[in-house]
Amino acid sequence: MKLFQKKSSPKTAPELIGAQRSCAERFELPAAIAPFEKELYDRLRYAVPIIDAAIMKIIRLTGGFRVICSDERYQQELENFLGNVPVGLTGRSIGCFADNFLDSLLTYGSAVGEIVLSGEERRIAGLWNGDVSRIRLSAGADPFSRSYSITAHDGSSRKIAHPERILYASLTGGNSLLRGLPSLSGILMRIYECIGQNFDRAGNVRYAVTYKPQGQSSDMMYSRERAQQIAREWADGMNSAKYGQVKDFVAVGDVDIKVIGAENQLFDTNVPVRQILEQLIAKLSIPPFLLGLSWSSTERMSSQQADILTSELEYYRRLLTPVICDVGNAFLASIGAEGACRIEWENINLQDESALAEARLNNAKAREIELRLEKNEL
Known part of the structure; x- marks a missing residue:
């Protein structure tokens, strides 16, 4: 049963028409705030390309992983399943599911997926990335059990019969990574609209x-x-x-x-635009040069920036690890295996590998010095 199938497009779509307004539209929360403000954050990523680029960079920099089974007899079968499991209508592999899951996690503050079982064999038929705005989470019979309900398009709600098939995760507090950016993005869009109007008046010579x-x-x-x-x-x-x-x-x-307008000068918008972009990038925790912004005289990432970026990516990995393990454990249970899964993440970049190698070299030198001192004392 696919709980998150998309609704067919209606004959008239005023929402889509409203999303194609001028770039000066105001990014404000609606009067009745829907969970995760899904529509707001979708329009925000559509209107401000640097926000969308930063999120895609985070997803790619999170890196790849390998799922290890505690029972080596099922390792090959587990890898074949995770490498070819269908994801939605067009995706395939657990990596594709993890990327979509992390995208929703960063954009809306929460992400939800479903393990879809085949009707007859009770094997895992595929994975489905759900619409997080339709899911309501509540406490179950005890403080550590979850109960999920799904909201239909007509507004009705029903409880999900198999919560064990639902994959759910949220950022700290359940708030989106983009929370706090709509007001700044609205100012940025107004500046860009004024630049366009000025060029229409003065740049297009009359x-x-x-x-x-x-x-x-x-x-x-x-x-x-x-x-x-x-x-x-x-x-x-x-x-x-x-x-x-x-x-x-x-x-x-x-x-x-x-x-006409030759005596007037265009406003210098470098300072206000940069100030707003600095606020956006500080919230997204991405070094500016990774987004093509050359604000510094050096192009090499400093060790401080590398440590900050690494800690951010490690945090997102900690959120994805239990979700991926749940998928692997569900597959092992479906084939009757008693093993458990663990995740081995790849190093984030080559700079981390060189730093680790240098640290191991320094530790080896320190141990060698300690052994020499001990021999001299004896």
Whole structure:
């Protein structure tokens, strides 16, 4: 039974139309706050590309893993299952499920999945990443048991019959990683909209052509006709550029041509935009240069930044580990095996490997010095 199948698209979709407004839309919580503010965070990632890029970087940097079975006899069978298990409609492998699970965890503060069993053999048919906004979590009979209920599209709610098949995790407090960013993102979008409007007005050059009739009676008498002729010739000269032609504008009399807005300067938005981006990136805990922002004179990640990023990724790994183990243990139970699973994560990057190698070398040198001192004392 798939609890999280997507609803078919309705004939009219005002929500989709509303999501395609101008970039100056205000990111505010709705009056009735829905759990995890799912729609708000979806629009936030859609409107601010740097937020979406930071989340995708975190997912990729979390790294790969290997599931180890305590009983070596089932190791190969476990790896074959985890490497080929269907995930949703298009995905495959436990890695694909973990990536989608972590994406939901970071964006909404919680993530939910389902272990789908086949009807006849009672084997695991696949994994499903659920819509966390439709799940309600409550305490069960004892403080450590969970009860899940799912909200249908018509607003009705029903209790899930098999909570043991549900995979659920949440960040500390259940708050999204993006919590606190909507107001700053709204300011950033308004700045970008103003930049676009300024370039429409000043960057897209417009001209003011002014004809001043002389004091002669003939000029004053035919000023209207001459102004219209000047306007036609000017428009013809401007439009000729579309066809690769160059035409000069020649006029007789007092004709003044000015660029509209040439005396005005565009506002320097580097400082406010950078201040807002610094706040966004500080919340996302990603070094700026990983997102293509060269704010520092050095391109090498400092050891402090590496330690901070590593600690963040280790935290997300601790949240994913029990979920992945639950999937592996469920498979072992379905085939009658009594083993248990544990996770071995890959090193986050080569810098960690070099640091670990250097630390092992220093420890070996320290032990060697200690042994020499002990021999000298004896």
